[in-house]
Amino acid sequence: MAYPDDLLGEDEYVVVHKHPHWKMLVVPVLLLFVVVGGGSYLAALAAPTPWHLPAWIALAVVGVVLLAWLTLAPLVRWRTTHFVVTTHRLMVREGVFTRSGIDIPTSRINSVRFRHGLLDRVLGCGTLIVESASDEPLEFDDIPQVEKVHTLLYREVNDDPRDDPGYAGEGR
Structure with a gap:
């Protein structure tokens, strides 16, 4: 991906454009698996109970918040960091x-x-x-x-x- 040309001078061109190394995404991806796995396990535990529907909704809300905070935010932060x-x-x-x-x-x-x-x-x-x-x-x-x-x-x-x-x- 080329860096935006409007930030460069007339006789200036990009030599190197990098994002941080992918290793900074390892922990967020592992947390994705933990959140999805843990949420699925808890949803399966709640299934035979009479209050399973509210429990599933609560698990889904908590899961989405955790995924956004622990996985999506680091991914977006990685993608919007530029070393040029x-x-x-x-x-x-x-x-x-x-x-x-x-x-x-x-x-x-x-x-x-x-x-x-x-x-x-x-x-x-x-x-x-x-x-x-x-x-x-x-x-x-x-x-x-x-x-x-x-x-x-x-x-x-x-x-x-x-x-x-x-x-x-x-x-x-």
């Missing part, structure tokens, strides 16, 4: 109802590091650490293919336009 590297900046956007974002011009980035443990290495994700002119380094967790993103971002940060054969600026 362009030719000019690093952008992070997250949130559903309240959106937040950060833009860091590549010219202001001092260093780029990554970190991933054994499980992250097996799953192919990790934490990207970006040091810029701000006081604290920014850490972006669960970035898929973090080593590739690290390399691409490093290239964008250290890309000198004078190295481009088509460069017609001053000094040549």
